[in-house]
Structure formats: structure tokens, C-alpha cells
Amino acid sequence: MARDNINDILVFLAVARERSFTRAAAKLGMTQSALSHIIRSLESRLGVRLLTRTTRSVSPTEAGERLLQNVAPRLEEIEAEIAAVSDLGEKPTGTVRITAIDHTVNTVLWPRIAPLLRQYPDLQVEISSDYRLIDIAAERYDIGVRHGDQVEKDMVAVRLTADVQMVIVGSPAYFEHRPIPVSLQELMRHNCICLRLSSSGGVYAWELLDQGRPIEARVRGQALFTSVYPMLDAALDGCGLAFLPGDMVSEHVQAGRLVSVMPDWCPAFPGLHAFFPNRRNSSRALALVIEAIRFNG
Numbered sequence: 001m002a003r004d005n006i007n008d009i010l011v012f013l014a015v016a017r018e019r020s021f022t023r024a025a026a027k028l029g030m031t032q033s034a035l036s037h038i039i040r041s042l043e044s045r046l047g048v049r050l051l052t053r054t055t056r057s058v059s060p061t062e063a064g065e066r067l068l069q070n071v072a073p074r075l076e077e078i079e080a081e082i083a084a085v086s087d088l089g090e091k092p093t094g095t096v097r098i099t100a101i102d103h104t105v106n107t108v109l110w111p112r113i114a115p116l117l118r119q120y121p122d123l124q125v126e127i128s129s130d131y132r133l134i135d136i137a138a139e140r141y142d143i144g145v146r147h148g149d150q151v152e153k154d155m156v157a158v159r160l161t162a163d164v165q166m167v168i169v170g171s172p173a174y175f176e177h178r179p180i181p182v183s184l185q186e187l188m189r190h191n192c193i194c195l196r197l198s199s200s201g202g203v204y205a206w207e208l209l210d211q212g213r214p215i216e217a218r219v220r221g222q223a224l225f226t227s228v229y230p231m232l233d234a235a236l237d238g239c240g241l242a243f244l245p246g247d248m249v250s251e252h253v254q255a256g257r258l259v260s261v262m263p264d265w266c267p268a269f270p271g272l273h274a275f276f277p278n279r280r281n282s283s284r285a286l287a288l289v290i291e292a293i294r295f296n297g
Contacts, residue, residue: 005042009042009067009075010075011024011039011042012064013068013072013075015051015058016060016064016067017138017139017140019058019059020058021036039051046063048061048063049064051064076140092122092123092283092284092288093122093285094124094283094285094286095124095125095126095285096125096126096286096289097126097127097128097141098127098128098143098145098289099127099128099139099141099143099144100128100145101129101131101228102129102228103228103245103248104145104272105127107247108145109293112292113125113289115292116289116292120288123285125289128141130198131197131226132198132199136275136276136277137277142276142289143289144274144275145272145273145274146272146275147273148272149270151275152275154278155277156278157273157275158290158293158295159271159272159273159294160272160273160274160294160295161271162295163268163271164245164246164268164269164270164271164272165245165247166243166245166246166267167246167249167253167266168206168241168261168265169244169249169252169258170190170241170259171235171236171237171257171258171259172257172259174235174238178190180259180261181241181261182261182262184208184215184217187217187219187262188217188219190219190241191222191241192220193223193224193242194224195224195225195226195227195228196225198226203218205217205218206219207267208266208267209266221239231244232244232248232252235249235258236252236258243266271295274294
């Protein structure tokens, strides 16, 4: 196969995986018109349609799906072997792609990765802040980060943190004219700051404990966000109650800016874990990043 075909297939794979010319163009650093031209040229040379395009979506045809399922893994094997050859040099090189939520990036990953990047100037780390429970293999991430009970059984998991204690907090100003809740019924009458899940579009139900029994509290409130930092700001501003990781709010609780309520109802979630496929020939770059971020407590 001509080298141009290989390069063009890589472009096709990006569009097919993203199901969008716009997102693929942004990821590849190309214009949408350039991507469209490449796809049309590839389809012309192969003599088949690879993508079905509508005004709202892009999806692979039967021929495109065959390329996606059969050719993509082989190209990934080639990339892995090239990376392995690069690891034979004195300096580790390559890019490690990680997906995690923003709070984890700020408090766990970046403080541990920053010294590593200073030590190895040829190493690159790409971190995506994302609240979706994504398929890291399908979206070509090297590492994902989730709570231990959310990691698929076929993945290798490395603990990053101790168990995560959750808390319900509100500001003193919020409680000036409202009673502190001590039961689920009282909590449900409060103005709660909610999180919309990007994976499903639904609103996160607070995972609480009723005398040790797990329950889901489908709270409601005026403020709804897609990440935890605006939720913390809203709680500090007196807009309602928030359900957040304890390490995120402990400083504000100690300073009196927030009040922790219903502690017996708040569970400790399994610690955060980095997870990744079981690759026999993992790159040195990936091994260095994993070692840097693992929990040593």
C-alpha cells in the first residue's frame, strides 16, 4: 500500500472514531475542508464509500467499519513497536494520554507529573479533563482515572489515593435562615447544588448511607453544573448544599467558610485508581508516568 494511503487511513480513523469532522479536525490540527478532501481522495482510490455523512452526524459504512475494526489495531501495534524501539535510547520519549476529572488532575495527577516532565524533557503528557466514563481503548487514551469500583475487570489498576471521604457542606450564610438537615427528608427540602453527568446527561443522585445502607438521594436545587469547582464556588456563595470530596472542602470547613452536615450519611468512596489495558510491551514513557502517579501512602 502506498504511504499516502496509510496517512489518509489515519485521518479516516480519526474521523470515524470521533463521528465528527469538526472534532477530528481539532484533534489533528487540520481544517475540516482538508479532512474532507483527504477522505474523498481515499474513497476514490479504494473505490468504496467509507463514511456516511448527514447534516447532523458522520458514521462509518460497512467498508469503513471493516477498516476501523481490522486495520486500526494493526496500526496501533506498529505504533507500539516504534515506541518500544524509541525506548531503547537513553532518554524516554513519546506521549502519554490521560483522562480524568478536573479535581483529580489538579490535586493528584499534575503535582506528581510535573517533576517527571522536568526530569525527562523529551516526554510528553496530554491530560484531558472529562467527566465521562469513557472507553479509553476506543478513544486512544493510555490511562484513565476512576474510583476503584468503576474500573473494568479486564484492566490493570494502580491505586492513586486512599479512599475518598465525601461530605455535605453549606455556608454559614446559607444556614442563617434554614435549619441544618439531620435526615433524608429534611435534606430533600434544601436547595442542593447538582452535577449533570456528561456521559448520560442525567443529574447525579447523591450516594449516601442510611444507617450504613447505601441509598441514592435525588436532590434538587437552583444551581446545576458539569464539574465540581463551580459547585464549590456556589456553596461558598451561599447558594445551597453541595456533596463534594472531603479533601476539596476541608480547608474551607476548618476556616469556617463552610459547615459540614450529616456526616453519618456520607460514605467513603473507594480510592482513585489509574487503569490501562494489559500490554505486554508497554512503553518506557507509560511505565514512568504510572510509577510517578501511584499511591505511596
